[in-house]
Amino acid sequence: MYIQLDFEADEPIYEQLKHQIIAGIAKKELIPGESLPSVRAMAADIGINLHTVNKAYQQLKQEGFILIHRQKGVVVNPEGIPKADEAYWSRLKHALRPFIAESICRGVEEEEFNKLCEQLFSEYTKKGEKE
Structure with a gap:
């Protein structure tokens, strides 16, 4: 890496x-x-x-x-990464709120925001699938 x-x-x-x-x-x-x-x-x-x-x-x-x-x-971690728990979901919501609010203020549509999230998510998951 x-x-x-x-x-x-x-x-x-x-x-x-x-x-x-x-x-x-x-x-x-x-x-x-x-x-x-x-x-x-x-x-x-x-x-x-x-x-x-x-x-x-x-x-x-x-x-x-x-x-x-x-x-x-x-x-x-040889046992794998701990799965998302309630505390993780809370931190995730807290981290995303400012990005979503700013995106709305800047005129980004929900569909555009979701599409960007899907693209970014696939950058991590699809590469792993190819191996």
């Missing part, structure tokens, strides 16, 4: 890294049980501070995407 960060973006580097790892898991570029580089190795590979990588890894661990073992290192 190739990590590409935008150092000029408003989104913090640790969030970009976290989101790219989650995208890699969603696209099945990273599979359950697969090893990820150590914090130090990842930081050196992409040229960022190891504390930035550590923050991304800690959040991924808290959300159940990865496990961090003293002996095995960092691995994609």
